[in-house]
Amino acid sequence: MIPRVTATVDLGCIQHNLQVVRGMAPRSRVMAAVKADAYGHGAVPVARALEAAGVDALAVACLEEAMELRQAHVVTPIALLEGVISGEEAAQAVYERLQIVVHDHWQLALLEALPDSAQLSLWFKLDSGMHRLGFPLADVPKLVEVLRRHPNWKLEGWMTHLACADEPENDFTPLQIARFDAALQGIPGPRSIANSAGIIAWPSARRDWVRPGLALYGCSPLPARSAADLDLRPAMALDSRLIAVREFAAGERVGYGGAYVCPERMPIGVVAVGYADGIHRAFANGTPMVVAGCRVPLAGRVSMDMITVDLRAVPQAAVGDPVRLWGPGLAAEEVAAYAGTLAYELFCGLTQRVHYRHLPGSQAASGLRSARGGY
Structure with missing residues (x-):
């Protein structure tokens, strides 16, 4: 049977793009965003390719996405960017050794209801101006006190998210960075600020961890710079x-x-x-x-x-x-502009009717089989 529509994903390109990101932020560890089925590229094959290439951690939106990777025997640390939404999810996240991003006090209550012996790994997300998720910056002292009450909780770090990083002339990004730094002055723990646009356009946002998404898939997040200019290969x-x-x-x-x-x-x-x-x-x-x-x-x-x-x-x-x-x-970025949208939406909008074919990367395991999100 000849497929009507085929999405061919070159895992070697994704591995190459990871190394490009490492070159931009050589002192940072990399948490690769593989949420939304790896931006429509297939979460399991992409995660395996990134794991083979030595990525430091993976990021998904929710527990369901993390479980797909764990069931495929992906062992790299995985962070839940939206955290957990129930006591049952909290317990399962701990059992699976997932890193829980905590953004609100009701989530803290879920975690504090777990047995004292629970070995939690968590990030605290702070709202430096995106005004979507995150604790108010003024709550940092309260969060430090929570950690003191739970010495068995492991703090992976503090993170925030940039609202305008794809606009290099916008002065809101340095304001967010300054707010984040001021709130955490003297507070221990790794920091994470930069998404793909932050990594490329804002060197001051390249902290202990960076969190690339779109760049890993070979697209430029900046309107004025092409993927080719950045040595990113479309995957x-x-x-x-x-x-x-x-x-x-x-x-x-x-x-x-x-x-x-x-x-x-x-x-x-x-x-x-x-x-x-x-x-x-x-x-x-x-x-x-x-x-x-x-x-x-x-x-x-x-x-x-x-x-x-x-x-x-x-x-x-x-x-x-x-x-x-x-x-x-x-380039997907060029095509997306004709629909008044972004490459993100093109990738994530592909449907189950599309046939997926994954090409092994130079460091990926052999024996890949064509399938959406799997082998």
Whole structure:
């Protein structure tokens, strides 16, 4: 059976990108974000590749994501970025030796209800201005007192999250960093501030730990700098194929609503991919893709299972020719802009209908099998 749509993930690129991050922050340990199915790249194969490459820790959003990795025998330390939401989750997180990110006093109450013998590993998350999750900075003395009451709790460190790190000229990032530092002055424990954009654009945010996400998958988090400029390699290629090539006269309309009008007699290609695969309906006419090695524009609205493209640049195109939606040669960041979104959403929005193929990295274990999120 020939897959309609294939996402090919090169684990070697992810391993390369990890080393790029290490080069940017050589004095920091790396906690790699593999939440949301490793940003749509497959959590288990990606985690295994990162583990093989010596990553210091992994980060997921929730216990369910962590358990998928533990059940796949990933032994690298794993941090739960949203912490736990029940006593049962707290107990399981301790049993699985997970690092719990604590961001509110109600979570502390869950942990304090565990047996005194529980060996907890935790991060305290502070709100330095993102105003999403985190303890108020003024609560730091209370948190220090909590640690004094529980000498068997292991503090992994203190973290915060940057709201505007992808805007190098925005003075809010240095303000957040200064607030974080002031609140923790004289307080022991490792610090973690920088996400991908923070690592690249804000050297002062590269502390004991950095937490890259998007950069690991080969995308630039900064609008003014390309992945190639940063030596980041795109890890995912999303490909489909032409299933029809037709010719229409000038003035003929294509697709739902007749949203594209042929400006001259021209070939139109039909590609076997649509919003049921994760291709946003918001993509505008002109969105680039690559057919038989040439860039061509989207021509008409995205439908559930198909899109149509202008083939004037490749008049020799034929049924069966490959079509690249994004990947090497066509940056996901560029494509995302045509839907008014980010590469994050493209990756995470791919559906179960997409066939995944994982290419082993240079340091990854052999015997990989194609599967979404697994081997």
